[in-house]
Amino acid sequence: MSLDLLRIRTETPACKHLIHFNNAGAALSPSPVTQAVLAYLQREQEIGGYEAAAEAHAGLENFYNAFAQMLGCSPQEIAYADSATHAWNKLFNAIDFEAGQTILTGQSEYASNYLAFLHLAKYKGVKIKVIPNTEQGIIDLSLFEAAIDQSVKLIALTHIPSQSGVIHPAQAIGKLARHHNILYLLDACQSVGQIELHVDSLGCDMLTGTGRKYLRGPRGTGFLYLKESCRELLEPAEIDLHSAAWTAKNSYEIRKDARQYESFECFVAGKIGLGVAVDYALNIGLDVIEQRVKRLAAHLRAQLRHVPNVQVHEHGTQLSGIVTFNKQDKAAEALHKYLQIRGFNTSVLRLGNSQLDLGQRCQADINRASVHYYNTEEEIDRFCATVDAF
Ligand SMILES: Cc1ncc(COP(=O)(O)O)c(C=O)c1O
Structure with missing residues (x-):
């Protein structure tokens, strides 16, 4: 084609x-994306924000369906976020780390992710193990495999770094993660929309990305994927009336899908626009x-x-x-x-x-x-x- x-x-x-x-x-952004955002903002002005969101129900659901189609997962495994960093942190902060456990990562890990590791190392006593790249700038798979031990709680990899043109072997790392039954969080911020991604063949449990880069979506948008079988291994660090229901005076129930990582308030026009951007990429x-x-x-x-x-x-x-x-x-x-x-x-x-x-x-x-x-x-x-x- x-x-x-x-x-x-x-x-x-x-x-x-x-x-x-x-x-x-x-x-x-391509014109259909910009037009979808502008048309939605126009409706907010004409009929009100909540009313426009209700009217745009199909466009909002399309967001989940489009991502599910692109990544080869179910719409229930997708959540909206307002940036890749927020999406990534929501998942990272939901992991129950204990002092002494290890985060295994690579030399090209995205700066904000690494800052989150440093923060956790400071406050929770986790260890960070950084696997060097080969001469070619690609994560060294044999060193990576050799570094896996009982203490590794999380494998975190940036698929395509922002500071170099390499593509790290995310799939091979996924195989190792599955083999050793370790949680695997893939930062696909630069790869989504640029190369084909299927979560099952990548072998990742969690994947995050932004709207504005290779997906050509609006700024201030992002998403996360959370594998259904991993959802109960994590605990969202923050909830609200969208991600949870207040069932009685002293009880609540958290949503049973990836949207437990969303907030009620969001850039609705951007969410619709990002769904259109994914459709646009899928059409090509x-x-x-x-x-x-x-x-x-x-x-x-x-x-x-x-x-x-x-x-x-x-x-x-x-x-x-x-x-x-x-x-x-x-x-x-x-x-x-x-x-x-x-x-x-x-x-x-x-x-x-x-x-x-x-x-x-x-x-x-x-x-x-x-x-x-x-x-x-x-x-x-x-x-x-x-x-x-x-
Ligand atoms: C690899 C990678 N991860 C994460 C991010 C952060 O994305 P956002 O600005 O949407 O939070 C970037 C942005 O440049 C990136 O290149």
Whole structure:
């Protein structure tokens, strides 16, 4: 199956005036997503917030069905969150850790996740074991396996890091987690919407993501997946009248699905919009998206390697749409600004935000260009010429 690039670019109006290579930051939403959000906000203004939500019941339920279809799970295993960080923390904080237990993670773990580990280590005395990456930047599977012992309570992995273009072997880690019967929390924030994800073949118990990146949803949206058979192993740290019912003066009952991690109040327009964004991706096909993103990123890496004084940081074979690079003797921030003035959106990766990974392998901040399926080879060639001119 191929994709209708003309229609896709027409439905991404900014393609006319912008070359957006900041999809790992926030991708451009397609028109149907923006229209769904605006139409809902309009109804809130016309008839009231609660009334608009009741009227939009089907669109809100679509959120769960669309994610379930994409991830290969049941709609009852999906919950809405207002960011990936909140989704991840809700699950992480629901785990009953005891002092001395271990969190097994990788060198590319997302900064906020690692901060949560440090916080728990400080207050609960859990241990954090970080498995280094190989020369290729991929988590070392044999070291990972060797590190598993009775103390490991949680395996936490970031599938595609924000600071490098590698794809970690989430499925192989899932096999180990299942074999040793250890809870497995996968941060799929950069992979969801970019590559095909099926929770069963990944072998994860929990998976979290955001709306605004490769899914092309609105900002301020996210989601979580919680495997039904794991739900009772966890205990939500906070509940409200949406996630639980007050059954008598001194009793309550928590919902018996993943929505026990939701709150009553949320960005309803965003939730509807994110459901539409998932439908949009499903219509194109996640396999088609994955192939095109990988092809474009490979083209970008190859072209950048021809630009004098540019160093591309990815070397492995399992690579995503994220490309990281430096131009010798040029500050990343200065190159970023130079590109932005000329209509190219990219981002800068700061060493301090990735102490275990970037902080170990680079001397200074680096540049990141992240492509999506609506980008083109021609945009990439223009981009490389502009990097060359700097
Ligand atoms: C790997 C990864 N995990 C989590 C997050 C956090 O997502 P959010 O900003 O939606 O909380 C990000 C954001 O950049 C990310 O790259």
